[in-house]
Amino acid sequence: MLKVEAYFFWPINIEVKLDTQFIDNLKEFVNHLTKTVHAAVPGSLVIWYDAVAVNGDLGWQDKLNKYNKPFFDLCDGIFVNYTWKAKYPQDSAAAAGDRKYDVYMGIDVFGRNTYGGGQWDTNVALDLLKKDDISTAIFAPG
Numbered sequence: 001m002l003k004v005e006a007y008f009f010w011p012i013n014i015e016v017k018l019d020t021q022f023i024d025n026l027k028e029f030v031n032h033l034t035k036t037v038h039a040a041v042p043g044s045l046v047i048w049y050d051a052v053a054v055n056g057d058l059g060w061q062d063k064l065n066k067y068n069k070p071f072f073d074l075c076d077g078i079f080v081n082y083t084w085k086a087k088y089p090q091d092s093a094a095a096a097g098d099r100k101y102d103v104y105m106g107i108d109v110f111g112r113n114t115y116g117g118g119q120w121d122t123n124v125a126l127d128l129l130k131k132d133d134i135s136t137a138i139f140a141p142g
Contacts, residue, residue: 008041011079012071013049018056026052031074046075047104047137063088064095064103072096072103079137082106083113089132104137105129 012030034046050060053067060081061068072078077099080092084105093100107125108114116124122138129136 008037008044010037010044010046011049012046012075013051015049015051015058017058018052020056023054023056027054027070027074030071034075045077047077047079048072048075049079050081050106064092069095072099077102077104077135079104080106082108082115082139084115086115086128089129089134093132093134100133101135104135106137106139108139110140 010033012033014026018026030046030048037044037046048068048071050062050064050068051058053059053061054070055067057067059067060083062081062084064072064078064080068078080088080103082105089103089105092103092105096103105125106114107116107122108118109122111118111121114125115128116122118125126136
């Protein structure tokens with residue numbers, strides 16, 4: 001008999017500048033949401049999107065680093081913005097340590113400033129990520 005498991009994915013995408021006084025509240029929210037979702041739906045994932053940084057700036061880092069890692073550390077992974085450069089997957093894997101597969105390097109299939117150009121050349125980014133042995137998140141595959 002075929003066993004089918006369902007997994008649920010909750011992305012957290014906050015694309016606004018935040019006053020630094022609210023960063024601790026945001027981190028507590030991410031932590032609480034992750035724990036609550038895991039308790040309610042075993043196997044579920046809460047994924048942070050690379051947008052607002054721990055200094056409150058709205059600034060896509062395009063890799064895992066000291067500005068977004070505090071959020072990554074409180075949830076199941078990070079969806080890195082899709083405008084990353086060739087060395088950023090390696091940098092992200094190093095920053096993640098034994099959680100490198102929880103870093104999902106974004107690829108925009110529409111090709112908006114994405115590594116390799118996207119569209120029919122989406123494989124260029126995928127090939128690099130495979131070589132660097134890191135995960136991917138594909139944006140707009142439809």
